[in-house]
Amino acid sequence: MVALLRITDLAKAYTSPRGDVPALAGMFLEVRGDEFVCVVGPSGCGKSTLLRLVAGLSEPTEGKVSYMNWTQAPRRAMVFQDPGLFPWLSVLDNVAFGLETQGVARDERRDRARELLKRMGLESFAQHYPHELSGGMRQKAAIARALVVEPDILLMDEPFRALDAQTRLILQEELLRLVEERPLMVLFVTHDIEEAILLGDRVVVLSGRPAHVLTEVIVPLGRPRHLTEGSHPEIEELRWRIWSLLKPEMSLAPGPRGGGA
Amino acid sequence: MRTRGAGRARWLVPTVFWVVVLVVWEFSSGGNVVSRLFFPPPSAIASTFVRQMRNGEMLGHLKLTMTRLALGFAIGGSTGLLLGLWMGWSRTAREIASPVLAALHPLPKLSLLPLLLVVFGLGEQSKVVVIALSAFFPMLINAMAGVRQIDDLTWEVAEHYHARGMTLLRRVILPGSLPMVLAGAQLALNSGLTVTVAVELLSAQKGLGATLWLAWQTLRTTELYATLFVIAVLGVLTNAVLGLLSRVLIPWRAKGEHDEYA
Numbered sequence: 001m002v003a004l005l006r007i008t009d010l011a012k013a014y015t016s017p018r019g020d021v022p023a024l025a026g027m028f029l030e031v032r033g034d035e036f037v038c039v040v041g042p043s044g045c046g047k048s049t050l051l052r053l054v055a056g057l058s059e060p061t062e063g064k065v066s067y068m069n070w071t072q073a074p075r076r077a078m079v080f081q082d083p084g085l086f087p088w089l090s091v092l093d094n095v096a097f098g099l100e101t102q103g104v105a106r107d108e109r110r111d112r113a114r115e116l117l118k119r120m121g122l123e124s125f126a127q128h129y130p131h132e133l134s135g136g137m138r139q140k141a142a143i144a145r146a147l148v149v150e151p152d153i154l155l156m157d158e159p160f161r162a163l164d165a166q167t168r169l170i171l172q173e174e175l176l177r178l179v180e181e182r183p184l185m186v187l188f189v190t191h192d193i194e195e196a197i198l199l200g201d202r203v204v205v206l207s208g209r210p211a212h213v214l215t216e217v218i219v220p221l222g223r224p225r226h227l228t229e230g231s232h233p234e235i236e237e238l239r240w241r242i243w244s245l246l247k248p249e250m251s252l253a254p255g256p257r258g259g260g261a
Numbered sequence: 262m263r264t265r266g267a268g269r270a271r272w273l274v275p276t277v278f279w280v281v282v283l284v285v286w287e288f289s290s291g292g293n294v295v296s297r298l299f300f301p302p303p304s305a306i307a308s309t310f311v312r313q314m315r316n317g318e319m320l321g322h323l324k325l326t327m328t329r330l331a332l333g334f335a336i337g338g339s340t341g342l343l344l345g346l347w348m349g350w351s352r353t354a355r356e357i358a359s360p361v362l363a364a365l366h367p368l369p370k371l372s373l374l375p376l377l378l379v380v381f382g383l384g385e386q387s388k389v390v391v392i393a394l395s396a397f398f399p400m401l402i403n404a405m406a407g408v409r410q411i412d413d414l415t416w417e418v419a420e421h422y423h424a425r426g427m428t429l430l431r432r433v434i435l436p437g438s439l440p441m442v443l444a445g446a447q448l449a450l451n452s453g454l455t456v457t458v459a460v461e462l463l464s465a466q467k468g469l470g471a472t473l474w475l476a477w478q479t480l481r482t483t484e485l486y487a488t489l490f491v492i493a494v495l496g497v498l499t500n501a502v503l504g505l506l507s508r509v510l511i512p513w514r515a516k517g518e519h520d521e522y523a
Contacts, residue, residue: 077421080418082414084414084415086432086433086436087513087514088436088437088511089436097418098422100428101422101423101424101425130513131513
């Protein structure tokens, strides 16, 4: 039996003074426990809402998120768009925060956090405050904070959005390495089609608001994956296929759904 | 070379200016233009100050004033801090307490002194209570605002990792509100000092405020100036201590981001 995350007829609407604003409607999705799934969609379509629902940070209006065939309730850890490190804690204590709230003793949680920082090449910054780090290092520390609790499901909300292209590539490789070391489920939300293809086993394409699943694409790249190994022609083709699906969903683009009248 | 010269002039010019002012004051006092009663020469003020320090009179008053301020600040500041943190964190607490606060906060705390005199008598209690009240509100309001300005993402991260109880207090609420709490402590101390001196002017036999009043009644203006000098130093020192404290307690703030207290 394969461990699964199953999303059934999920809907979420936000209430506003001018009526309800639907973010998600009728979403169905199944993800295996060892799968890296990237979610792409037009900006503002409700991708983040999906993650927040899975993380349990918000409650669905309809439908449900269920977990099948897990030996215990899967642990979920989220990496936010902005790192969201506490400015008053050292990098080490930030990374250990998730362990601290679980009641892990001080020495043990620091050892575990230090171990992970070492694996990520951040150990010399353990005692620094977040403001002393570059944006890339900060996001790396935020990833460490999520990984240190040894989650079964890693939720990532456009974690590399604010980084420059080179730093992003380095962190993408780093993430692949970490994930391939210890299999876990990753739900990775991005607006960047190329990023989705480079990282994911599968790319889920969402419609415009209210978001539902338009289609799913299997990425024909194996693991372990090396991003810098040169270009793959099939990626180019895949990219255009996803783009052609997404384009009519963008409210800016001319077309039947947009403002092309 | 030019910048070095400019750097020196930065402290040189103001110093020379104020030395000149003091010298002009010294030699014009007692003449036809400047009344010796209103503006006694700095040397006379200094010698009064030295005499009062030597015979222990000034230190006794200073000690008493500082004790009242410290007691009032400790009582009013700590209750204000606790209630403020709680109100910042809990919406229910805010909804319960804010109507009362809205009514009491604008009331000049000194105007409660007569009532407090009736309730607590003429002794130290009524004085400390009114000082505590004056420290309570700035502390409360800043602590509350300090918790409320902690950003959404920080709360979300705390919630996501199931932080609660002491961990939430120690890792999120206290450090997140600390900069504003310290600013509140400074406001509370300043308003506490104001009320301390005012209370002493009105109803004390001893203390710096009482000394001021006695000096005016006996027209000993050198004593007046000497006491004012001590009060000013007290005010400057409390602010300097808090400024230092905020530098020590908030090491995570980027350089230059510290508020200037001193």
